[in-house]
Amino acid sequence: MEHKILLRESEIPRQWYNLAADLPTPPLPPLGPNGKPITPDMLAPVFPMNLIEQEASTQRWIDIPEPILDILYRWRPAPLRRAVYLEKHLKTPARIYYKDESLSPAGSHKPNTAVAQAYYNKVAGITRLTTETGAGQWGCALAFACALLGLECKVYMVRISFDQKPFRKLMMQVWGANCVASPSTETNAGRTILAEMPDTPGSLGIAISEAIEAAVTDPTGKTRYSLGSVLNHVLLHQTIIGLEAKQQLKVAGEKLPDVVIGCAGGGSNFAGLAFPFTADKINGANIDIIPVEPTACPTMTRAPFAYDHGDTACMTPLLAMHTLGHAFVPPPIHAGGLRYHGMAPLVCQAIVEGLFAPRSYHQSKCYESALTWAKTEGAICAPETSHAIAATIDEAVKAREEGKEKVILFSYSGHGLMDLAGYDKYMSGQLSDYELPEEVLQKSTKVLENLPKAPARKTGRW
């Protein structure tokens, strides 16, 4: 048996898969300031029209333009690896496969959509993109994509990550991007928050507000905003992960997996792997699909499903999603990419319908899993990815206890070479876990009371 299943470039998927076409209940539309579904022209100052159309599409398969594939070939198709060394260590009868998304030049799955978004913007005549970044993976990915496609790039990086990860900023600079800590003094949104909370560690919600403001206020009209997760078109671009994995499992002689696992901050990495298999589940396959989040930022496991803004300054349309409230500032845990107050509407819709079984872990358990991983499989994973590994280990141990030969598939979303400060804290015993107190959750979700209500969704048979 080969330890890794490789596809040729000629075997790369040539279409993305759109879950919106197959969800049992149609997704709830985003709402504008007037409480009514937004129209494409309302989004036009923020995104190019080709991506706005993609965002609203319910077409099942969408062609991947050749120039995007030409860049993805640098690291795609990505290997599907069998974690034989971890299996041996756990003495599990489960066969553990992971899709290795750490091999892109930016080090994570993020370039899958960064390249696509930069391409569509370029085709639409846009010359400059703004964005936010949490852990820095998304900022690096967009900087990389803009460098290769010849666009300018401006990144607002959540301050806690900016301070913890100075090298992320340097990576973006190598690719020619401009990166500042958020909240910054460059935008109204940033200045307002700094006046109220000068010592804030920042949040993705704040950084999104700044990046959108910087895009829509550019007088040249040649700047747009780019989001690294949450939205439908972003998740769509990531489905190449799961589509490749499906082909590769076949090559490995496997049918469908029994368990699919991914960490979820905004939801794009998880969705990228899981959505193509969710289609099988909708069609009757028996698959446990598990998005994993930090206990410190329990969006899927404890927050209500409601209409809320995607950013702190309420500049985005209202999205129907699990949300901790748009003003929620999560504690400075090390998995910076999992500190978002909301979650992708498509992922949330599937959760409400009972298709996914979300789970949360404390960061200390995740780092423990990451060290086990490093000493068995050899690689140092991102703190975000360690959440998926923790769940995978639990599922593999369960399979051992049940004596079942399960197939477990998870997404290895990125490497942790830029995130070693968190490992340092864990290894030196300075890491603490955080359980969100119920009263804090109540308080942070109070803002939802004044927003339009999401209608109750019927749950499916899964």
Added chain:
Amino acid sequence: MEHKILLRESEIPRQWYNLAADLPTPPLPPLGPNGKPITPDMLAPVFPMNLIEQEASTQRWIDIPEPILDILYRWRPAPLRRAVYLEKHLKTPARIYYKDESLSPAGSHKPNTAVAQAYYNKVAGITRLTTETGAGQWGCALAFACALLGLECKVYMVRISFDQKPFRKLMMQVWGANCVASPSTETNAGRTILAEMPDTPGSLGIAISEAIEAAVTDPTGKTRYSLGSVLNHVLLHQTIIGLEAKQQLKVAGEKLPDVVIGCAGGGSNFAGLAFPFTADKINGANIDIIPVEPTACPTMTRAPFAYDHGDTACMTPLLAMHTLGHAFVPPPIHAGGLRYHGMAPLVCQAIVEGLFAPRSYHQSKCYESALTWAKTEGAICAPETSHAIAATIDEAVKAREEGKEKVILFSYSGHGLMDLAGYDKYMSGQLSDYELPEEVLQKSTKVLENLPKAPARKTGRW
């Protein structure tokens, strides 16, 4: 055409290639303290006997034990990539291929020999390894290998790198190794040097002295020393790089390359790629083989070929090599892996025979090449690797000027994600170049006068 040529695990080379079998003139033997060739038992306190035998072997092909391959499969066979985007940027008719050694968990080519050495030591009953590291790539590689094979690992890291790259130490810790700055107060060699030069940036020569002392003075007898480059057996283990590349060029429809390029500090990465092609050159093929070093540490391009110690405290046997003198402390350039005073004897022998054409570059030109690489091919390379890229760009431009469709092959020895401080210095205009003054060279090589002389070597017809 595919952008990367992949081999299946079943196609991995199962034997290493030993250039010592084919060199036109037999290599000069290492000499002991008495000036006579050393015997295997003199090395026994330092290395296990199975590696000592390999060091002295003149057998052309040596089998790779299965348990070593089983670990190498984590990232091998490594991709051979075509640098199509750089080719376009340079408008060159040359076809540029590079062997991507950055995908190992430790991020460089070093694990190819680290795994082999840890394995042979384990088989010989050794439980603990000591070593030195310059840039940190070797220390990480040995820490990784020891973690997977269950050995203890102690690393002496050159102080300038230790200070510039705190995350390298953390990587080693994740794999369970113990890493200290060298010179340290833990050894006689370290204490002696600290007493003379308390502010020294350190050097590989000093760190080697400390690591050897720590190995040979362990009263349990279960500790040995492991070297990351220079020695014959280390170069041997790296030939898997060139052997894979040769198979992959065939798959790509190429015959032999016209130009082979690698950066050379101790010589193992360069030799790993170049030696299998050197055999073709000895047999008549017309190949330019170019080892590249920093102008600031000009071992191959300016230093004499002489017998010298491999370390500063004169604990190693005398090796016949190009050497700047064992007490030479190179300036703190950012390519920490290219700051060694000597060079692998097998590489030097081939240089003397005229098989290789060494070249040196200033670090500013190398960083300029690294930025061009990042913005065309997308990846951020190690400062060491940037030397090979600088030479590759020069050769590709030359091919354009000559209008020749050359095939250029180089070794992409590692990624630069742990080395961003150097990029920062370059991008902010704080980097300076250094040309070794002739009088400093004269002074540093004066120590060679009191050592046995290397007999003159006849040069070949290349």
